[in-house]
Amino acid sequence: MEARPLLKPLRLVFLLQFLCMIHLSLAQSAVEVRLTGVITSEMDGSPLPGANVIVQSTSKGTTTDANGQFQLTVPANATLVISYIGYQSRTIAVGNQTQIKVALTPDVSSLDEVVVVGYGTVKKSDLSGSVATVAAEEIKSLPIASLEQGIQGRVAGVQVMQGNSAPGGAPQVRIRGANTVLGGSEPLYVIDGVPVYNAGLINEDGLNIGTQPSNALASINPNDIESMEILKDASATAIYGARGANGVVIITTKRGKAGERGQLSFESYYGMQQVSNKLDLMNAQDFIRIMNERARNLGQAEPYANPAQYTTSTDWQDLLFRTAPIQNYSLSYSGGSKQNQYNVSGNWFDQQGIVINSGFKRGSVRINLDNKINDQLKFVTSLTASRSINNRASNNWLSNAFSAFPTVNPYNSNGGYNDFSDSEAAADPTNPLEVVEKSLNKLTVDRILGSVMGEYTLLEGLTFSIRMGLDNQNQLNDIFVRRGNFTYPFPGATVKQDYNTNVLNENILSFNRELNGKHKINAITGFTWQQNTSRYFQQGGTGFQFEAFETNNLGAASITEPNVSSKGQSTILSWLGRVNYVFDDKYIVTFTSRADGSSRFGENNKWAFFPSGALAWRVSRENFMRNIPFISDLKVRTSYGVTGNQEIGLYNSISRMSSVVNVMGASQNAAIGYVPTSLANKDLKWEINKQFDAGIDLSVWQGRVSLTADYYIKRTDDLLANLPIPGSSGFSTILINSGSIENKGFELGATAHLIDKAFTWSINANISRNNTKVLDLAVETAEFFAASIPSPIDRPVNIIREGEVLSAFYGFVEDGLNETGDIRYKDLNGDGVINDNDQTILGSPYPDIIYGFTSNMAFKNFYLSIFFQGVEGVSVFNSNEFLTGNSLARIGNQLTAVNDRWTTDNFNPNAKYPRASNIANRVSDRYIQDASYLRLKNIVLGYNLPAGKLGISWLQAARIYVSGQNLLTFTKYNGYDPEVSQTGTNSLVKGLDRGSYPSAKVYNIGLNVTF
Amino acid sequence: MKTIRYFTYSFLLLAAGLLHSCKDALKEEVFSFVATENYWKTEADAEAGIIGTYESFLSSNYYGRFYFELTELPADFVTINRNDTYQTLDRWDLIANHPFVLQVWNTMYQQISRANGVIQYVPAIAMDEQKKQAIVGEAKFIRAFNYFNIVRLWGDSPMPLAVIDNLANTSLPRTSKTQIYAQIEQDLQEAEAVLPETRTGAAVGRATSGAAKTLLAWVYLTQEKWQEAASKSNEVIGKYQLLPKFGDVFSGTNENNAEIIFSVQFDGTNRGHSLTSFAHAGGTQNPNCTNGVRVYSVDNKSDIWTRWDTTEARRNFSVYRYFTGRNGTRQDVGNDYPAFGKYNAPSETGINNSYINPIVLRYPDVLLIFAEAESQAKGGPTAEAYEAINKIRRRAYNLPVDQPSATVDLTGLSQQAFRDAVIQERGFEFVMECKRLYDLLRTGTFKSKIQSLGKAATAGDLLPIPQSEIDANAEMASADQNPGY
Structure with a gap:
């Protein structure tokens, strides 16, 4: 009775507490939101599984599932941080949304991203040199035969020129301009750790104007590539010493990732190619008219007395062109556990050529393994094997086709190939169709490229690795000419074989530690050995009774050609070291050095030393920068270093006698003699390249816009040069090191995410300008010419002269037509005579400016990607027009444009072409034409099937797309394609369009499925 | 710590070992060539060395092609309908950087350099003395032949007589014509003494004493040493014969026949x-x-x-x-x-x-040199001189060579008329055999002759020294160029 009053206040307290709790919990649930969302990749809208979604400044978060989706309870107005390996992190304010969709940009400039540099990796934020990355995403759906084509237009400062569009043809790659005159100009490619130099295959002539140049990189499957890093400045390339002067392209192939389940993925595309541009040639009636006119002008009898009987015209180009398919099928499986990861892939690529009887096929297999034996020891294995078969085209095919008369039929009345009489034929009287259909030039390349690296962790941060690498290429070239060749009318077979084995051993000690939180040290030192052995064989014969044998029974030849074989070997030994020191994530110092000993160098100069240094300052991490929040990252950097070029050929420093084949005796047999080959130079050494680079990396608005700019000056000294010596000494040149060449330029690259909502749009652009100038030549006259272009031009077109761009065009300047309708040339030296002294520089085969522009848009599951690429300020010598736009100076079909010519009827002094006659035309500014262009290189429209929604559990992702390549080209150039340079990559003859294989428009459809 | 030390030491040891062997590893091993220091040791080396010397004749810059462009196009008989590079030779308005001039110059000097190698290194080889002398004799014949061409086409020219193996020795000054002719005569006299008279079997096609004598007679003729030319050519008369039909001389199935003295195989x-x-x-x-x-x-x-x-x-x-x-x-x-x-x-x-096989020297050379030299030496054509030229004329008409013919034989000519007749006969006999230009040059009628055919003929009296030679040669300046360029 007295106890009761005590409970009342307690009950009240409990009630109050309870009410408070309810109130509080209600309040809490009022400030928490259940959020769902999906995280996708901005490139193509594909979902990102395993992305992290975290509430900012808390540890509360989740990861996305296989469909990129997540669910999370978040406080109202929360801010989320979304991140994913390989992509830029995003910070999103949720606001009152309950459903969000966030697109992440594949990282090219993420600061945490690891960048592959020579012999190791470096965090992007710690990088002090100029390195650009091309990710697999960017080249995944491009129908390309060879990986260099994927780099075109995507990296500032890197020019990739598809000089010849034949399938399997070799693009030329120049990083920051051409560094050398005679030495090799291609960059060094490092494929999964094995350095490979892409010289042309099969012992071909330097000038190599006949058959399309061949390409060693075409035996690597582009689909296997995970990323390509382009090392541009001396700080990045000095680690490659005597091979770094032309820049380095590091290629990393796809490796397996640890995960719950493996992945099986199938990628394919199928496309149709068509010639983008045909020459506009005369039909029969126009041709007859000009031929008769020419005869009248020369006082000869008209060759076509009865024009009316020619009712049809033969379009020889149409006979040679066809719509050709291109297709690619890749199947790969990958996956793994924490200890072992694997990635195995197989690929089949088949590109028929748009010119008949040409094409390229490749089958390849890749096995990549990462095996951790125990906590200290792991092995990395990369192995690829491929076979490619290339039916190569000859540039004579097209030259014959557009010179052939439209008045003759390809077939005769019996259905066989028509033989032309002398009066029906241009200089080469063979039937162009027969030449193409009845010749064989098949190049089969078998390649094995691989390495095994064992890495042992000695202590924390200290590892020792040994790598054994192998690059083995066997090439077999079957050449068979059945009939109808101007020079060889009888069936002839030749077989060439080239065996090339490249063996590598690297021993690297690397140290990677962070001390006291402020000092980061990343250092390597090592020793490498690489040896290259090549063997060459050639056999042939003519006079076969049965054409069907082709090259398969050389013993059946009635006349055997002499045997040829040779062997060569070269070795490089190197010591290398690099230290990268970062203080407080703000100040970066890098020092690199390499000592190379090469067997190619002369006795007196076997070893070379290449140092370089770089400094970088991450300004954005300074305290004073905290007031400028819109700048998320700002780094300024500069570097200076020395690299070398050892591509000076083998055996050039020693005095040698070689064999020659003479004929002697009553039976006229072969007799072998020995003669001195060259004047030796014991001092021969590498070319030395010094480069200065200054650059800025800027990122603003939390990474929405980022910029990279670089300025560089490169100078190559001790250029390899063929010093002309008096012919009266018995030799005409000696190889010495003398001369210099300079490249100066500016590069700018930018990425911007313009719109970031349900509809995303980002753009990526790069532009660069380079100026190549020859500073000094060994020759006393300060100039010399590249090789002569064969008949009918019979003279060189490129000059190498001090103070001018390398391989500048050189010729006469026209001054309209004179009173008799013939071309008048300017008398440039005013001596009253037109001769070789009235020539001048007419243009440059190297572009002033190269640029590329990509736009990526995505909306719901659709995506659209557009890529433009272009060059400015470049010229080409249109040698085709020398034959087809010469008013019959040399007999052959003409362009319809030649209908605008001076005639005795119109006396038109402004006519584009002179009167029809036999006056030989000269190499002049008429034929050195502007080849600047802007091209819509690639456009892709695709759709990602929402696999999750379809409820198919075994399907992870599926994508279908259509794309087009080279659909639009804006150019003033008159030939097939402004992007042309017929010769091999190391030839000094540049910018030559001589029956070059035309480029194609491609229409593609593709399907990628992941299980 | 011990682990680090262990690994670092073994790594350094490995490196040191490799470093020690690296000097040899960097020496270039040759597989498809012979280093010069290992050559000129045996008889086989000597034989192959002279075979290699002959090989220059086969170059496309010599009897393979461009020697014809260079010596036939400027003369009066041959013309061409191609681009300007060729036509400028035909019109004779070329300038010093003409590519064919350089190519032929370089190839002739290349052959001289190879011959110098034989002459310099073969005497030290231990082998049969007679064979050795004959090989050196062949090299001297080849060297003399080239200097003969060079001195006629270019005049004063560099005259290397030893192997040049160093960049420092490559520039030589122009040597006077007189000295070059003296050297040519010396080389041929030494050669004719040691060369065999005939060649058989596998040696057919190599130089003989008849070739050396014929060439020497031609050298004397060019210098207008008439008596020496007549005597020297007389030494060869009777050693070869004229084939009855002109066409048979050039048959592909009877190469190296009895009329041929020296040809390129x-x-x-x-x-x-x-x-x-x-x-x-x-x-x-x-x-x-x-x-x-x-x-x-x-x-x-x-x-x-x-x-x-x-x-x-x-x-x-x-x-x-x-x-x-x-x-x-x-x-x-x-x-x-x-x-x-x-x-x-x-x-x-x-x-x-x-x-x-393009023919360099054949029996009609001997007869016609004799005819001209004999007539000039004796102040007028002698019976022997007439007989020599008439043999050629009879054969030209497929008539028996040794029987006088009233229709074709020449008689009763003055000294000048006879010489003109011989020059014309040489022209007709040796069409496209690279001799016409030399005849026009030595008679001083080159430019007037081609001008009479309407050619511009604005260039000099001789070929230009190649511009590249003048540019590269420290001992030559632009002032040393032949007049007219």
């Missing part, structure tokens, strides 16, 4: 040339070649088309307008650019695979 397969298809016309219809593309043409204003007796068998073999095609019909190559019939290779397998 080709077999069409291992080594071939393009002379056949280039000198013929008529395209693929022409049975005597693969494809008669008519690079070299008869100049239809010159004597060989306008003033040559069309009944002469030699004439109809040497130049033509009509021929019988492969299809059996008569073909006409036209009157504007007639063709040459001398180099026939019906079984050649390609345009560049002719097997016909």
